[in-house]
Amino acid sequence: MxxxxxxxxxxxxxxxxxxxxxxxxxxxxxxxxxxxxxxxxxxxxxxxxxxxxxxxxxxxxxxxxxxxxxxxxxxxxxxxxxxxxxxxxxxxxxxxxxxxxxxxxxxxxxxxxxxxxxxxxxxxxxxxxxxxxxxxxxxxxxxxxxxxxxxxxxxxxxxxxxxxxxxxLPRWVPAERRALRMNRLRCALEQEPRWYRYHWFLGYTMSLTGRMDEAIHHLQVASSSLSLRFPVEVLNSSILLADIAARAGDGPQTIAILERALDFHRQVATDFEVQINFRLRPWLEEAWRRARRGQLQSIQA
Incomplete structure (x- = not known):
C-alpha cells in the first residue's frame, strides 16, 4: 500500500x-x-x-x-x-x-x-x-x-x-476538555443546526456533567432525526435516552425508545459504520427484553 x-x-x-x-x-x-x-x-x-x-x-x-x-x-x-x-x-x-x-x-x-x-x-x-x-x-x-x-x-x-x-494520549484534563468541547460544539451547531453529530456529542458531554435537561434535548434531536447520514449518532443517542428513561423508572418510554431504535437499526444495518459497531443491536435487543420484563434498573448504557 x-x-x-x-x-x-x-x-x-x-x-x-x-x-x-x-x-x-x-x-x-x-x-x-x-x-x-x-x-x-x-x-x-x-x-x-x-x-x-x-x-x-x-x-x-x-x-x-x-x-x-x-x-x-x-x-x-x-x-x-x-x-x-x-x-x-x-x-x-x-x-x-x-x-x-x-x-x-x-x-x-x-x-x-x-x-x-x-x-x-x-x-x-x-x-x-x-x-x-x-x-x-x-x-x-x-x-x-x-x-x-x-x-x-x-x-x-x-x-x-x-x-x-x-x-x-491527550494532555487535557477532563473538565478542561469537556468545557472546550461544549463551547466548540455550540458554535458549530449555530452554523450547522442539522449536523446531528453535534447534538449527539453535546448530549453525551452534558450528561457526564449532570446537565440532564439540556442533555436530553440534544439527544432527542439526534435520535428523532432518524438521519441516514448520521446513523451511529442516532443509535447512540437512542441508547443513552433509553438508559436515562430506565433510570427514571419510565417503562413505557424506555420501550418506545428501544423499539424505534431497533426499527431504525434494521433500516441502516448495511451501513459500514453501523456494521463496525456490532455491539449496538445486541445491546438494544437485550435492553428491550429487560424493559418488557420490567427490569429497568438493569439497563445501563
Whole structure:
C-alpha cells in the first residue's frame, strides 16, 4: 500500500518525536500543516525530519476547528492512500508495517482502527476511528471532523482492520476538555443546526456533567432525526435516552425508545459504520427484553 501521512499540529514539540520517530519512514509522503505554533514545532519538523510544514492560521469564525487545515493538507497530497494522525497518537511500527503490506481492495475506501484513549485523571476507554482513507476524500464537520460523511455521500465503504491499536494520549484534563468541547460544539451547531453529530456529542458531554435537561434535548434531536447520514449518532443517542428513561423508572418510554431504535437499526444495518459497531443491536435487543420484563434498573448504557 502506497501510504502518505497528513497531520495538523500546533505546539507539539514534545509530542512529535514519540509519534513520528518509530514510523515516519514508512510513509511515501508526509504533509504537516501548522496552525500557529509558538514553540519550536516548525524548527523540529525541519531539522529532525526534513519536513517543511505548511502554515494555515485558524479562522475565528470556524469554531476553533481545524477542518480547513486538515482539508488543505489532504488536497496537497499525491499518495493514493492517506493516514490522518494527531501528534498525541501512537502506533506500533510493526503493526503499521503489516498494514502497508495489504493489497489494494477496490471495494474498500477507508480503514477503521481501534482507538485507545487515556485521558489524564479519567478512565481509559476504547473507541474506534477512521484513520486511513483514499486520496480525494475530505473531512466534514466543523468539530469532531471525519471522512465518514463524505464516504456515505459518495456511496463508498470503509472496513475494520483489527491489526492496529492507536493509543491516544491527550494532555487535557477532563473538565478542561469537556468545557472546550461544549463551547466548540455550540458554535458549530449555530452554523450547522442539522449536523446531528453535534447534538449527539453535546448530549453525551452534558450528561457526564449532570446537565440532564439540556442533555436530553440534544439527544432527542439526534435520535428523532432518524438521519441516514448520521446513523451511529442516532443509535447512540437512542441508547443513552433509553438508559436515562430506565433510570427514571419510565417503562413505557424506555420501550418506545428501544423499539424505534431497533426499527431504525434494521433500516441502516448495511451501513459500514453501523456494521463496525456490532455491539449496538445486541445491546438494544437485550435492553428491550429487560424493559418488557420490567427490569429497568438493569439497563445501563
Amino acid at each position: 502506497n501510504l502518505g501521512l497528513c497531520m495538523v499540529v500546533r505546539d507539539e514539540e514534545h509530542n512529535l518525536p514519540a509519534c513520528l520517530d518509530p514510523i515516519v519512514d514508512l510513509f511515501t509522503e508526509v504533509v504537516v500543516v501548522d496552525t500557529g505554533s509558538r514553540d519550536s514545532t516548525r524548527a523540529l519538523l525541519r531539522q529532525r525530519y526534513g519536513i517543511v510544514p505548511a502554515e494555515y492560521p485558524l479562522c475565528p469564525t470556524r469554531c476553533g476547528g481545524i477542518i480547513d487545515a486538515r482539508n488543505a493538507g489532504l488536497a496537497s497530497m499525491s499518495a493514493p492512500w492517506i493516514m490522518s494522525l494527531d501528534a498525541d497518537e501512537r502506533i506500533s511500527r510493526s503493526a503499521l508495517q503489516d498494514f502497508t503490506r495489504l493489497s489494494d481492495d477496490p471495494e474498500v475506501s477507508g480503514y477503521f482502527f481501534r482507538w485507545m484513549n487515556r485521558i489524564p485523571g479519567d478512565v481509559e476507554f476504547e473507541d474506534y476511528k477512521l484513520f486511513v482513507f483514499r486520496n480525494g476524500l475530505r473531512m466534514r464537520g466543523l468539530v469532531h471532523e471525519n471522512v465518514s460523511i463524505d464516504l456515505r455521500d459518495r456511496r463508498l465503504a470503509a472496513r475494520w482492520h483489527d491489526g492496529i491499536d492507536v493509543h491516544h
